Amino acid sequence: MVMKLSTLFGRTLREAPADAGYPALRLALRAGLVRQMLAGSYALLPLGLRATRRIEAVIREEMDAIGAQEIRTPILQSADLWRASGRYEAYGPLMLRLADSAGRELVVAPTHEEAFTDLARREISSYRQLPVLAYQIGVKARDELRARAGLVRLREFTMMDAYSFDGDEQGLDATFERVREAYQRILRRLDVEFLCVEASSGQMGGSASVEFIAPSPYGEDVLVRCAGCGYAANSEVAVAARPSVARQPDMPLREVATPDCTTIADLARFLGIPESATAKAVFFWAPERGLIFAVIRGDLEVSAAKLAAAAGVEQLRPATVEEITAAGAVPGYASPVGLRNVYVVADPGVVEAGPLVAGANKLGYHLMGVTYGRDWEAALIADLAEVKAGDACARCGQPLALMRGIEIGHIFKLGTRYTEPIGATYLDQQGRERTLLMGCYGIGIERLLSVAIEQHHDDAGIVWPASVAPAAVHIVALGRSAEVREAADRLYDELQQQGIPALYDDRDESPGVKFNDADLIGLPLRLLIGERLLREGMVELKQRAGGERWSLPRADVVQAVRAALDPLKDR
Numbered sequence: 001m002v003m004k005l006s007t008l009f010g011r012t013l014r015e016a017p018a019d020a021g022y023p024a025l026r027l028a029l030r031a032g033l034v035r036q037m038l039a040g041s042y043a044l045l046p047l048g049l050r051a052t053r054r055i056e057a058v059i060r061e062e063m064d065a066i067g068a069q070e071i072r073t074p075i076l077q078s079a080d081l082w083r084a085s086g087r088y089e090a091y092g093p094l095m096l097r098l099a100d101s102a103g104r105e106l107v108v109a110p111t112h113e114e115a116f117t118d119l120a121r122r123e124i125s126s127y128r129q130l131p132v133l134a135y136q137i138g139v140k141a142r143d144e145l146r147a148r149a150g151l152v153r154l155r156e157f158t159m160m161d162a163y164s165f166d167g168d169e170q171g172l173d174a175t176f177e178r179v180r181e182a183y184q185r186i187l188r189r190l191d192v193e194f195l196c197v198e199a200s201s202g203q204m205g206g207s208a209s210v211e212f213i214a215p216s217p218y219g220e221d222v223l224v225r226c227a228g229c230g231y232a233a234n235s236e237v238a239v240a241a242r243p244s245v246a247r248q249p250d251m252p253l254r255e256v257a258t259p260d261c262t263t264i265a266d267l268a269r270f271l272g273i274p275e276s277a278t279a280k281a282v283f284f285w286a287p288e289r290g291l292i293f294a295v296i297r298g299d300l301e302v303s304a305a306k307l308a309a310a311a312g313v314e315q316l317r318p319a320t321v322e323e324i325t326a327a328g329a330v331p332g333y334a335s336p337v338g339l340r341n342v343y344v345v346a347d348p349g350v351v352e353a354g355p356l357v358a359g360a361n362k363l364g365y366h367l368m369g370v371t372y373g374r375d376w377e378a379a380l381i382a383d384l385a386e387v388k389a390g391d392a393c394a395r396c397g398q399p400l401a402l403m404r405g406i407e408i409g410h411i412f413k414l415g416t417r418y419t420e421p422i423g424a425t426y427l428d429q430q431g432r433e434r435t436l437l438m439g440c441y442g443i444g445i446e447r448l449l450s451v452a453i454e455q456h457h458d459d460a461g462i463v464w465p466a467s468v469a470p471a472a473v474h475i476v477a478l479g480r481s482a483e484v485r486e487a488a489d490r491l492y493d494e495l496q497q498q499g500i501p502a503l504y505d506d507r508d509e510s511p512g513v514k515f516n517d518a519d520l521i522g523l524p525l526r527l528l529i530g531e532r533l534l535r536e537g538m539v540e541l542k543q544r545a546g547g548e549r550w551s552l553p554r555a556d557v558v559q560a561v562r563a564a565l566d567p568l569k570d571r
């Protein structure tokens with residue numbers, strides 16, 4: 001491909017559009033890598049596409065190295081396949097559903113567990129074929145109403161998604177480890193700073209999951225980390241040591257007047273008891289479940305993400321006063337005591353505690369001596385407590401810290417979640433039919449592009465890691481003399497012939513404009529040819545990272561470029 005700035009499809013911009021709030025997006029727009037087409041939908045221009053191709057090349061090498069096989073599956077899929085897995089309805093509004101002209105119901109795949117499982121059902125019949133690890137690099141679409149964070153949460157995006165099929169748990173564990181290690185190699189080679197954290201299985205279902213997170217103040221994920229023992233988990237699943245509370249002896253239920261005590265703090269102060277001796281009621285609403293009544297000890301907070309995961313719903317919102325009242329509860333004085341037909345989820349803290357003070361579902365009154373099992377029961381008991389900064393680590397007791405990050409990869413042990421309903425089975429050594437065990441593994445390509453820019457830039461522009469840079473060298477020709485132009489043309493041709501990808505600034509622009517664009521586009525090396533240098537038979541070489549520059553004889557350029565790139569090569 002010819003890479004000359006005079007004709008490059010995608011110009012640099014002095015300013016990013018005012019609504020582009022994220023630093024990585026601003027740079028990607030200004031450097032001419034991407035252009036926004038819709039909210040959450042971007043075109044990749046030549047430099048942006050070249051960078052993503054390099055990311056994909058590293059991913060392919062590492063996946064191929066662990067024996068993964070590349071395939072391609074369609075994004076237009078039959079609704080029936082998604083009905084078979086039970087996700088046609090459950091996936092909710094994120095999935096785009098449509099019909100073809102013959103009236104067949106289709107979906108635009110937001111992910112490909114169903115498609116790969118269907119292929120496994122058709123292709124795998126015997127234990128002799130196992131394990132199978134297959135992947136694709138392709139486009140997916142989700143009807144993201146929350147499309148945001150620039151290139152991070154997109155409606156249409158590129159992913160490498162891999163799927164494994166094993167005959168037993170040990171096989172799945174081994175494959176999962178193999179992919180986890182490959183992901184770590186991929187991210188190290190791309191020069192991405194990341195953390196591996198325990199994560200929720202969310203929509204995918206399954207038993208275990210690990211996220212690869214790039215620390216970022218712009219990230220949507222909140223992580224819990226322990227500096228003492230290295231514990232790291234997404235806050236959706238993170239646990240802290242709970243302050244233990246001595247169990248009080250059982251006592252009978254008694255109503256007490258508690259005027260103007262609609263908060264736990266007011267109630268504890270009024271009765272002269274610790275907040276941990278109260279039960280707190282928190283109401284949420286989920287479309288697929290209706291009212292969800294969460295009960296937790298008064299000194300703890302409910303994590304909506306943990307509650308959603310426990311209740312098996314995609315999204316929650318706080319319930320309205322009308323919704324709470326319709327269930328027979330009184331906001332500010334609510335408890336599960338005496339309520340019927342309400343879905344109650346309780347944190348283990350309130351279940352294990354002895355008698356607590358809880359609402360009487362009567363304005364101005366609470367109940368004392370409220371005891372789980374005797375006075376109320378929950379439909380589900382699950383850890384709901386939100387971890388806060390400074391909470392003690394459950395493993396080592398050190399204070400936990402919170403930080404934000406961007407999810408760039410996520411791997412899951414799915415077990416038989418998809419293979420069972422879709423009927424993907426194999427015959428074992430004894431000829432018995434068994435269900436395949438599945439894993440799935442995803443890496444977001446545009447997210448990696450965004451994270452690479454966010455982690456590698458300065459005030460002047462992008463500072464590409466050599467493994468991601470759209471080209472290795474940026475050639476700048478200074479001045480308008482025919483000699484300089486010819487010399488620069490020859491240099492560009494020579495680098496191309498030597499297999500060193502170069503971008504050539506052949507425009508009639510001032511030195512200042514050319515230098516600024518070279519810094520903004522941020523290729524690892526800049527080669528400068530000007531009249532004075534040319535008379536001396538020299539070329540100037542500058543490293544984008546660190547800004548070091550030196551002159552060298554024209555004849556030595558290819559060798560010097562190779563030598564300068566070598567230590568920058570991926571590890």
Ligand SMILES: [Zn+2]
Pocket residue numbers: 226227228229230231393394395396397398
């Ligand atoms: Zn710890």
